[in-house]
Amino acid sequence: MTGKKVLFFFPHDFFNSEHGCNIRAQQVVQWFIDNNYELTILSLYETGQSNFEWPGYAVGLNILDSYKLFLVDKKILFKILQSIMTNLRKFRFPFKTILLKKFLFFLRLSHKTYMNLLNKNDWMIFHYSYLLKKNFKKLILKEHYDVIYINYVYYSYLLDVVPAKRRKGMCIVIDTHDFVTINEFQRNNRAFSLVLKMLPWELLSLNRYDKIINISSFENQFFSNFFPEKCVELPVAFAENLNPLEEIEKIYDLIFVGSNNSFNIRSLQWFLDEIYPAFQHLKLVIIGNVANHVESHSANVIKMGFVQDLTRAYKQSKVAICPMIGGTGLKVKIVEALSHGLPVIASDVVRTGLSGFYEGAIYLAHDKQEFYECLYNIEEIKRKTDLVQKYFLSTYSKKSFHEKMEKIFDNIHNQGLSSSLQ
Numbered sequence: 001m002t003g004k005k006v007l008f009f010f011p012h013d014f015f016n017s018e019h020g021c022n023i024r025a026q027q028v029v030q031w032f033i034d035n036n037y038e039l040t041i042l043s044l045y046e047t048g049q050s051n052f053e054w055p056g057y058a059v060g061l062n063i064l065d066s067y068k069l070f071l072v073d074k075k076i077l078f079k080i081l082q083s084i085m086t087n088l089r090k091f092r093f094p095f096k097t098i099l100l101k102k103f104l105f106f107l108r109l110s111h112k113t114y115m116n117l118l119n120k121n122d123w124m125i126f127h128y129s130y131l132l133k134k135n136f137k138k139l140i141l142k143e144h145y146d147v148i149y150i151n152y153v154y155y156s157y158l159l160d161v162v163p164a165k166r167r168k169g170m171c172i173v174i175d176t177h178d179f180v181t182i183n184e185f186q187r188n189n190r191a192f193s194l195v196l197k198m199l200p201w202e203l204l205s206l207n208r209y210d211k212i213i214n215i216s217s218f219e220n221q222f223f224s225n226f227f228p229e230k231c232v233e234l235p236v237a238f239a240e241n242l243n244p245l246e247e248i249e250k251i252y253d254l255i256f257v258g259s260n261n262s263f264n265i266r267s268l269q270w271f272l273d274e275i276y277p278a279f280q281h282l283k284l285v286i287i288g289n290v291a292n293h294v295e296s297h298s299a300n301v302i303k304m305g306f307v308q309d310l311t312r313a314y315k316q317s318k319v320a321i322c323p324m325i326g327g328t329g330l331k332v333k334i335v336e337a338l339s340h341g342l343p344v345i346a347s348d349v350v351r352t353g354l355s356g357f358y359e360g361a362i363y364l365a366h367d368k369q370e371f372y373e374c375l376y377n378i379e380e381i382k383r384k385t386d387l388v389q390k391y392f393l394s395t396y397s398k399k400s401f402h403e404k405m406e407k408i409f410d411n412i413h414n415q416g417l418s419s420s421l422q
Contacts, residue, residue, distance in 0.1 A: 004413070005038045007145040009136065011152055014043040019259045020332025021177055024215065024236045025151060027398075028175070031405045037147075042139060044132070137161035147412070149173045153180055156205040171412050174209040175234075179219050186326040187262065206230075211412060218352035232408055235355055236332050237401030238339035241311060242389050248315040252302070253282035253378060255317035255342070257310060257333045260289040263326045267347070271323040272296045275371050282375065284321075287313055314340035318382040322346035323371070334362065338392040343384045345374045355395050360387030 010025045032039050136158045144166060150158065153176055162170075181198040188194050203226055206212055212230045214220035220233040256271075258264035268290055276284065276298070283300045287310065291303035307313060314320075320337035324347045331350050338344065338361060348366045363381060365371040374381065394400070 003036070003038065004146045005143065006032055006040065006147040006149055007139055008032070008039060008041045008149045009151060009155060009158065010041065010043045011155060012044060014041060019261075020236065021151075023332055023336075024175075024177070027237060027401065028149070028405070031402060035406075035409075040139060040145070042136060133158055133161055140166065145170060147171050147173060147409075149175065150209075151175045152177055153202055153205045156208055159208055171210045172208065173211045173213060173412075174206060175213045175215075176206075176219060176223075177215055179222070183326075211408065213408070216353035217355045232404075233355065234401070234404050234408070235396055236335050237396050237398045238336055239398055240393070241314070241340045242385075242392070248312075250316060250318050250382075251283070252285040252313070252317040253319065254284040255287065255313060255320050255337070256284065256290075256322070257287045257320070257336065258290040260293050263324060264288075264290045265293045266326065267324045269294045270325050271321065272301070274368060275323065275375070276301075278372065279375050282378070285313060285317065310336070311340065314342060317342060319378055320344045322350055323365075324349045335392075335396045338362075338388055338396060341385045341388055343381050343388055345371070345378075345381065347371075358391055360384050361391040 008025075008029060010022075012019065012022060012025075014022065014025060014029075016022050029039065029041065140162055146169065148159075148162070148170065150156065150173065153174060156174070159172065162172075179202075181195055181202050184198055185191065185195050206223060206227060209230065211232065212223055212227055213232055213234045214223060215233075215235060217233055220231050224231040256268055258268065268286070272294060276282075276296070280298045280300055283302065284298075285302045285304060286294070287304045287307050289306055291305050304313070314337065320333070320342045322331055322334050322337075322344055324331060326349065331346070331353055334344050334346065334350060334354075343360075344362045346362060346364055348364045350362075351364055354362065361384065363374045365374055
């Protein structure tokens with residue numbers, strides 16, 4: 001494998017370890033580094049938000065010993081796009097409509113869609129950024145890559161700039177992270193008209209890749225119906241933090257860890273409003289930026305915000321909760337809790353993301369009543385550490401992750417998969 005070149009695109013701040021998607025991307029990158037791939041990373045970040053360092057390097061445009069890192073500032077991109085659109089709307093001059101249409105063509109957006117995104121100040125505008133495409137093309141033309149690894153199907157349009165002459169011997173890989181059609185369906189009041197538009201687009205986009213990596217069993221099974229030879233399941237993994245002999249006082253009954261994405265905010269607020277009032281004697285600690293976006297007047301709800309090292313907080317907790325009411329993919333917060341030996345009480349929504357036999361490690365609640373029953377039995381549930389350990393080691397350990405990555409890329413290189421982009 002030594003000497004193989006990989007171009008790895010990731011559309012978020014690569015250094016921010018608070019988000020589950022970032023943790024997954026970091027694990028994949030670390031595997032490439034450990035296996036002597038020549039790695040180039042193109043990542044987006046926001047000015048003033050990149051306060052994280054992984055794996056110990058400062059943020060910036062760096063040429064590092066292990067990989068080359070190129071960062072594109074999302075805020076600068078957005079300001080440029082916003083300025084162009086504002087000026088186009090402000091001035092009256094001939095051919096304004098033609099110029100506007102050409103600009104939107106670069107972004108792959110309709111005018112109505114762009115205005116909706118602009119009004120919402122939605123960062124999804126960057127899924128369609130001409131400027132990002134330009135940066136990607138520079139790297140493609142600079143040298144030949146054996147593997148192009150794209151994170152999120154939204155960014156499949158970047159493949160438009162890969163010249164046909166450079167595709168020979170190249171393998172194009174997509175890490176889906178989510179089933180985006182379902183995500184957008186849930187975000188947009190379950191509008192079926194959106195599904196009719198997005199699902200064909202998502203499937204056609206996935207068809208452009210040689211290998212499709214899915215984080216959950218449900219997504220892998222669904223997409224395998226269309227691409228049986230391309231799909232492979234690769235869950236997120238964590239280092240083992242299981243130590244049943246370690247004696248640390250349990251000061252929290254429940255722990256919730258999450259970033260400030262919309263699904264986390266809505267789900268945790270639902271739990272605080274609908275479930276927690278009947279269990280205010282239980283001490284709940286909320287960790288992550290989601291804590292700044294939810295309300296609770298209970299003295300037993302402790303908001304800690306972002307914490308760099310979660311180990312102690314997990315060790316001080318009895319049970320983790322994941323009361324999600326939306327979202328797809330594997331909930332990384334579940335795997336992280338399991339890696340510390342904590343059983344998890346979760347909404348039935350997360351079932352589709354789980355792999356293997358999770359009985360006794362994860363307790364799923366179909367409705368409020370079942371959530372109540374689980375919380376009533378918290379003292380019994382917290383003692384299931386042996387089942388948690390067994391499930392975690394068999395499904396989400398780093399050893400399992402490394403074995404699956406090795407198998408995926410051994411097959412890619414041995415079979416000589418090459419791209420035929422459409």
